[in-house]
Amino acid sequence: MKASDKVYESLRADIVEWKLAPGTVLGEVEQSERLGVSRTPVREALSRLVADGLAIQQRGRGTVVSEVSEDHVEDLFVLRVALECASARAAANSPKNGSFAQLAQRFERSAHEISVPGTREQYYQLVQLLDDSIDEAANNSYLSNALRTLRVHLQRVRRLAKDNPDRLKASAGEHAAIARAIASGNPEVAAAATTVHLHQSLTHIMTHAVGSERQ
Amino acid sequence: MKASDKVYESLRADIVEWKLAPGTVLGEVEQSERLGVSRTPVREALSRLVADGLAIQQRGRGTVVSEVSEDHVEDLFVLRVALECASARAAANSPKNGSFAQLAQRFERSAHEISVPGTREQYYQLVQLLDDSIDEAANNSYLSNALRTLRVHLQRVRRLAKDNPDRLKASAGEHAAIARAIASGNPEVAAAATTVHLHQSLTHIMTHAVGSERQ
């Protein structure tokens, strides 16, 4: 793996995990010394971060980690609803949507087990599996690319709100509804279920977020 | 302006104008000599092109201009419908949608003048003005970013189909409908008008495209 890739992965992970807080200045020399590589791969990594929207280049001061505000979260979810609904529609229209019935069952089962300790990480993996399955069934590289960069931002926002068991249980049910709609090949229901889920998710973030963020 | 920016703009323009055909290998040394700069800014420009999806990095052979096929066009329009509908909805909900009534009038007027020679360039500028106005009214940076990269690809695809006066006249009417819906503050109508326009646009491309592309 290239050094620039390692730098990019490292910085991106640190940003989405809030180890590098918004407003942090990412100096090229500073980061190259910290990560033990020269400035060139650091520059390339910073360019990619700027392209992703995780950092912005300020004149003279260098690149700084971009801010995350409540307004941004709402804007982010407008885009998310648009993209994930389109993706769900495409997946429901796809001929290879056979695995979604099983996914729906797994979500329904996990809705009952969600209160058991240690199952949370497992649940997040299940969510990612559904996302990946929708992506694959939708089979649209442009959509996938847009969703990929969107999800990077979502990872960062997710840290704003603490998940609680009740929300996770409801979330599992909503995901099951999405999977069922796709399995039955009904694009409108799939899009509607996605809209419902994302609306609930945004509401939860906006009511459980502000004030107590920033670990 | 930075040298890397100039290189990026130059290469992007050449790609969307089909001066650099899909499959063309963009060697770092070759481009640095052609454009009179060192490899470093060329590398940065190529990275940005890859991030935009206009080029892909192949093992050993370097970066090549990405392909454009019919399937890609359909996929592109799935994403376009999702993004532009979301944008139109947001613009219709925005309080500062005052300029759209005037824009609608200008589109209705241009529908009559479209057959006059020399007005085509003027019409395209009007379309861009509408796009920019929607962007500004929607006031969503995530949406704007996604649309910006999308439109780069659209510029390239547009060269696949030749516009004719009839299509442009119909297009002007559809754009007027979008502007009117936004001006009246009706998000659902705005989204529907956008969907109609994009469907017609895609149909036109798919029927007037294949075989006679590649200048």
Add this chain to the structure above:
DNA sequence: AGGCACTTCTGTGTATACACTTGAGCCATG
């Protein structure tokens, strides 16, 4: 004569040196 291996060459990945822009601090002047 064909296939495999070795060598060479082209091109990318990384490091480093140098120039230029910009920002901040200090001094001088109004």
Add this chain to the structure above:
DNA sequence: CATGGCTCAAGTGTATACACAGAAGTGCCT
């Protein structure tokens, strides 16, 4: 005392040199 200009420093932008990997061509062996 405040404001404007100058100087110095820090950091980015660009160029170039070097190292390494992959591909192609050629020669040798079977």
